[in-house]
Amino acid sequence: MKAIGLVKGPAEAPHEFTFVTPDSSKIKSGEFVYYLLGEKKVICRVVKRSPVRLYPTLYLSNPEIEPERILRILGVENPEFELYEVKAVIMGYFDEKLGFVNPRIQPKAGQKIYLAEREVLENSLFRKKVGEVGSVHIGYLLNREEDIPVVLDAALLTSEHMCILASTGSGKSYLAGVLAEELLKPYNSAALLIFDPHGEYHTLKEIEGLKEFSSGSYKVRVRIYDKDEIKIRLSELEYEELVNLLPELTDKQEALLNRVYRDLEGKYFTSAELIEKIYDVAGESDKLTAKALEWRITRYVKNFEIIDDNRHIELKELLKPGQASVLQLTELGDREQETLVSVLLKRILNARINAEKGLKGEKLEYPVFVIIEEAHRFASKEARSYKVLRTILSEGRKFGVGVCLISQRPAKIDSDILSQCMTQVVMRIINPADQEYIRKSVESIGKDMIEELPGLTKGQALVSGVALNAPVLIRVRERLTSHGGVSKDAPKEWIEWTKNYREERGIRKVERVKLFWDEA
């Protein structure tokens, strides 16, 4: 146990203090240190480091001569000339039952500060150990060169919802892939659904051949659903969802459709039956309105390929423990995507409620976890899927429907929804409006932590919330499967395309015809 600094005194807030440390201790923001209170180690998080003594400018005037040499020439024994003042926030000593307990006693001036050892961090910051049942190993502590695993509690992560927020290209979907891998390990065996608007998650299929994902009778499965397999039944659409698909309805048409829908609610019907019912209810007096509705239903609803009279995705096929289902939305339009998310999530929530309450109807007997990429498109107030997402975020935990929202535009996600994500993973965010929005919507992220966000690089993140005991900065672990969202190498693809094009057409390099003067 080697001291790295000495306490200088209290800082602005009662739970903060400063200590002085030489540059060699390499203490950075986000690091964990402690002071002793009797036997107890009171753990503190470093939030700021500012220089108190630097080399005089004159010592730095010749790049060929190191300032330490000048000091030695001047007879200064200790070459640790640069000193830093570090602000630390007291988290408390760790108690197995209570978590961090703030002793409300500041360290005394001159008291020694120690760097928190690996064991101290592993036992206090995380609720789980790597490989334990219900553990999610997403990476390592950022500030340490040695690999200190960052492990989240899968139960809290999946039931209390989570979000991954970052500017584009920061590594959100890479991290979501790590999360999916962890949840599909035998010690979690999750029932996982991924809404994948950019086709980035098909590579998870590689899991099926990896030894890390099989144990005894456990065999993991990854199902990729493309456009042709994604179907929702017409009769599963709520009235508003159907109206949203039919542009420019007149008041009269809406009123007629509404009446028909009230009669059909909860029943299974085809588009022909819906149209027949419209004519029935309209009678002779409203035949023209019925005709206009028939025309719209035939033209617009039938145009949506995902809407089918009979077929729909079976929930029990889609969601099973030890299986990830990836819904590839790449070829679907925005309206189709939102309608799909809305209808499917509603069915999933109802199936969970039915199972938990022993009600009739479709049931899912186990909790499920849903990853939603591009969440700002589905969770903004204007989105068709907003209502169901808000319900799931506020009530889903009671019924075992957990959600992970991933977005590069957090400010577009409704704040009520975002504030229900109890574990937050925030990566590099440059836009100040997004930073401010996160600070306001996410309680556990303080101002000092927000300041870290622009300085993070690809694959680094701030993780906070219920799935661990204290916020930490991490570097994301390497994926076991390849990442499906790798940025395009355009020149490589252009060269490849040109080569194939020439080969397909038998275009060979034309040798220049030799002319008589070439011979000369």
Ligand SMILES: Nc1ncnc2c1ncn2[C@@H]1O[C@H](COP(=O)(O)OP(=O)(O)OP(=O)(O)O)[C@@H](O)[C@H]1O
């Ligand atoms: N932890 C990591 N280790 C190694 N490479 C990474 C890591 N995180 C991201 N990358 C690489 O960085 C690139 C961008 O990552 P990713 O696709 O996850 O970003 P993103 O935030 O999801 O971007 P977008 O918003 O555009 O979807 C990819 O090529 C990926 O392979």
